[in-house]
Amino acid sequence: MVTWVTVSKDGDIRKVQKDIIERLSLKFDDTESVERTSMKIFLRLSNMKNYLLLLDDLWQRMDLGDTGIPNPSRENGCKMIITTRSMVVCNQMEIHEAIKVEVLSKGEAWNLFCEKVGNDVDSQDIREIAAQVIVCYDGARGC
Known part of the structure; x- marks a missing residue:
């Protein structure tokens, strides 16, 4: 089983x-305490034989036990x-192996975008959205 959770900056x-x-x-x-929910998660995951948990976009250390x-x-x-x-977050999470993924160049990013969008890439609406994404990404590093 694969579970993908986006944590994001607030890390709630x-x-x-x-x-x-x-x-x-x-x-x-949502009326249940954090501790009770943590126990529910812990029990379910502990009873699973094999699973992959992906914590995406972690901005700070997360205590796995508190989460369950x-x-x-x-x-x-x-x-x-x-x-x-952040490599600091990696170190705080006591990871076994870090793999640094480099940012795509503008050309590589555009080619990937075109590949995923397909024939609609020539649409004016699509081009405007793509331009906004590129400006947002370049200007704010992942805004």
């Missing part, structure tokens, strides 16, 4: 828990991927 534990709960096909109860995520190990069959822009 309740949002992360809600996303994990929903992807595990459990019911999220068991520490990944060979024994419990869990693998985890963390994406972040």
